[in-house]
Amino acid sequence: MVENDKQTEKKIFEAATEVFMEKGMDGARMQDIANRAGINKSLLHYYYRTKDRLFNEVFEMIFGHMLKKFAPVFDADLTLEEKIRFFFREHITFLQKNPRLASFVLHEINRNPERVRNFIGRIDIGRLWTDIEAQHKDELKKSNIRREDIPQLMTSIAAMSVFPFAARVLVKSILEKMGYDFDDYIEKRKEYAAEFVIGAIRKEKGIREKA
Amino acid sequence: MVENDKQTEKKIFEAATEVFMEKGMDGARMQDIANRAGINKSLLHYYYRTKDRLFNEVFEMIFGHMLKKFAPVFDADLTLEEKIRFFFREHITFLQKNPRLASFVLHEINRNPERVRNFIGRIDIGRLWTDIEAQHKDELKKSNIRREDIPQLMTSIAAMSVFPFAARVLVKSILEKMGYDFDDYIEKRKEYAAEFVIGAIRKEKGIREKA
DNA sequence: ATATGGTTTAACTAATTGGCCAAATATAAA
DNA sequence: TTTATATTTGGCCAATTAGTTAAACCATAT
Numbered sequence: 001m002v003e004n005d006k007q008t009e010k011k012i013f014e015a016a017t018e019v020f021m022e023k024g025m026d027g028a029r030m031q032d033i034a035n036r037a038g039i040n041k042s043l044l045h046y047y048y049r050t051k052d053r054l055f056n057e058v059f060e061m062i063f064g065h066m067l068k069k070f071a072p073v074f075d076a077d078l079t080l081e082e083k084i085r086f087f088f089r090e091h092i093t094f095l096q097k098n099p100r101l102a103s104f105v106l107h108e109i110n111r112n113p114e115r116v117r118n119f120i121g122r123i124d125i126g127r128l129w130t131d132i133e134a135q136h137k138d139e140l141k142k143s144n145i146r147r148e149d150i151p152q153l154m155t156s157i158a159a160m161s162v163f164p165f166a167a168r169v170l171v172k173s174i175l176e177k178m179g180y181d182f183d184d185y186i187e188k189r190k191e192y193a194a195e196f197v198i199g200a201i202r203k204e205k206g207i208r209e210k211a
Numbered sequence: 212m213v214e215n216d217k218q219t220e221k222k223i224f225e226a227a228t229e230v231f232m233e234k235g236m237d238g239a240r241m242q243d244i245a246n247r248a249g250i251n252k253s254l255l256h257y258y259y260r261t262k263d264r265l266f267n268e269v270f271e272m273i274f275g276h277m278l279k280k281f282a283p284v285f286d287a288d289l290t291l292e293e294k295i296r297f298f299f300r301e302h303i304t305f306l307q308k309n310p311r312l313a314s315f316v317l318h319e320i321n322r323n324p325e326r327v328r329n330f331i332g333r334i335d336i337g338r339l340w341t342d343i344e345a346q347h348k349d350e351l352k353k354s355n356i357r358r359e360d361i362p363q364l365m366t367s368i369a370a371m372s373v374f375p376f377a378a379r380v381l382v383k384s385i386l387e388k389m390g391y392d393f394d395d396y397i398e399k400r401k402e403y404a405a406e407f408v409i410g411a412i413r414k415e416k417g418i419r420e421k422a
Numbered sequence: 423a424t425a426t427g428g429t430t431t432a433a434c435t436a437a438t439t440g441g442c443c444a445a446a447t448a449t450a451a452a
Numbered sequence: 453t454t455t456a457t458a459t460t461t462g463g464c465c466a467a468t469t470a471g472t473t474a475a476a477c478c479a480t481a482t
Binding site for chain 2: 429431432
Binding site: 240241242252253255256260261262 | 468469470471472473
């Protein structure tokens with residue numbers, strides 16, 4: 001039954017995604033995945049030959065999904081400030097729905113740098129980069145953001161969004177000990193992060209002008 | 212020979228630190244650790260009964276070391292802005308010397324939340340918190356930073372420093388594809404991050420005033 | 423010298439785990 | 453119904469790996 005085939009393969013993939021996200025490649029057990037999918041362990045090898053292949057498919061899907069979340073920012077026809085607000089709203093909401101994703105990706109990226117270089121190699125980052133530059137030329141100039149500062153700015157934006165989830169357990173522990181609620185903190189962060197970054201780059205002007 | 216004992220135990224501990232940082236608890240192999248220490252695998256069990264015990268000692272040392280790096284910020288008799296500059300200079304330099312530390316800690320934290328809660332429970336965060344608040348009461352007021360914004364600010368500062376290392380392989384890949392040098396980027400980040408945060412909190416005033 | 427203590431090693435064990443295979447079962451086609 | 457094909461299963465194997473044990477080693481004190 002073709003209907004059921006897809007069902008099984010999908011069930012396996014979803015179970016694998018869950019287990020890999022929780023335990024990482026090294027910590028994950030094929031038996032766990034089979035159990036969670038409610039099928040026999042041999043079926044895993046029937047659909048996905050090896051643990052490596054299964055993991056690769058899961059990772060590429062997740063990593064691709066994550067990178068794709070950055071895309072609208074490059075495309076949208078918005079001012080720089082609007083884009084920043086838009087990004088944080090969308091991206092933090094995305095990570096909110098996938099709380100283990102950040103930590104998983106960061107770990108697996110580090111475990112296998114080759115895969116990342118491969119992935120990056122397939123993307124035309126140069127185009128995205130120059131697009132952003134061209135699109136916001138005036139605004140960047142107005143804020144005195146030099147070409148060489150763009151990497152700093154980009155990673156700062158990513159950091160503001162990703163870190164609270166990557167360090168989730170630690171941040172949550174500390175916040176709760178201080179009487180704050182993590183979910184509330186995250187909800188507020190969507191706006192806070194945007195204003196934080198906008199404030200920072202507005203300020204850049206002052207700094208550069210003084211120099 | 213007592214001298215040699217310490218030597219061996221230390222050698223094991225250092226080798227274990229290296230391997231665990233590279234592979235994580237699940238990916239690390241006792242044999243690898245023994246090889247890197249240049250000794251027999253049984254010796255590992257002689258000095259540290261089990262893999263878990265060995266890992267725990269390594270983790271507690273690293274995690275403690277990492278948290279300790281935040282301490283001078285709380286103690287130093289500096290203005291808020293000076294503290295921010297001081298922190299980024301010190302902390303980024305620290306991570307520069309231990310490039311795998313961030314990713315390792317973030318992964319292991321997530322793998323075993325209980326350990327973190329335990330660790331946090333042992334620290335009097337409340338005191339540090341109120342100290343900071345009291346110490347910089349005027350400056351925080353001047354920048355219109357409310358009590359409830361402190362978690363946002365703190366995590367933002369941590370994020371700016373930690374993220375480039377946690378996502379090291381990814382950031383490095385992208386930067387190098389764009390013709391930038393990662394080490395150079397990190398070196399510049401020590402100042403950039405400080406000015407970025409200072410700019411952001413200076414701006415907070417404007418935001419709050421408008422509202 | 424030799425007895426004593428801790429240290430180091432080689433060989434081994436038990437358990438886990440990824441992967442394989444052959445039989446069984448279901449599905450669709452003739 | 454019969455045949456062919458795809459799916460699912462249980463049982464198995466070989467490799468890996470954390471941990472054990474008993475013997476060898478070595479420094480020091482008597």
